[in-house]
Amino acid sequence: xxxxHKTPKLQLNSWLGTDKPxxxxxxxxxTLLDALLGGHLEDSQLHLSQQDRTALxxxxxxxxxxxxxxxxxxxVLPFAPRLVLVYLRNAPFSRYDxxxxxxxxxxxxAGSGSKSGGIALNGTTLTLTQSQSVPxxxxxxxxxxxxxxxxxxxxx
Numbered sequence: 001x002x003x004x005h006k007t008p009k010l011q012l013n014s015w016l017g018t019d020k021p022x023x024x025x026x027x028x029x030x031t032l033l034d035a036l037l038g039g040h041l042e043d044s045q046l047h048l049s050q051q052d053r054t055a056l057x058x059x060x061x062x063x064x065x066x067x068x069x070x071x072x073x074x075x076v077l078p079f080a081p082r083l084v085l086v087y088l089r090n091a092p093f094s095r096y097d098x099x100x101x102x103x104x105x106x107x108x109x110a111g112s113g114s115k116s117g118g119i120a121l122n123g124t125t126l127t128l129t130q131s132q133s134v135p136x137x138x139x140x141x142x143x144x145x146x147x148x149x150x151x152x153x154x155x156x
Contacts, residue, residue, distance in 0.1 A: 010036065060155045064089075067130065069146030075126045081154035084121050085109045086128060088142060089149045102138040118143045126152065
């Protein structure tokens with residue numbers, strides 16, 4: 001027979017040494033556990049944080065930026081992305097400029113807290129670089145050209 005002693009949260013049988021459990025007691029407890037845990041495990045909304053929901057519903061944001069021609073420019077993003085890709089619209093990601101003897105980089109990517117080839121990402125601040133002359137390494141960063149239109153894809 002079921003006991004009068006129950007567990008505090010799920011009200012499962014908690015027999016005393018003098019109780020005489022029956023098969024029906026175990027079936028009742030297992031049915032209750034299956035219903036509660038099965039429903040819980042199937043509830044995908046319950047297992048996601050608001051941050052997870054935002055990342056899944058909107059995994060990236062595209063922003064268009066206008067170049068100023070300055071050697072560097074900071075742009076504040078609406079959130080701290082894990083990865084950012086910036087590229088000059090309607091241009092190849094890179095090309096060789098025979099007249100200047102250098103590679104012109106029109107695109108770059110950076111992860112959170114890092115910098116690479118012409119851009120840096122620190123929290124919500126994205127820094128874009130525009131080379132002012134051909135550097136010694138012969139890579140001309142073209143990520144803030146005056147009048148240039150850049151797409152910035154920020155991934156959550």
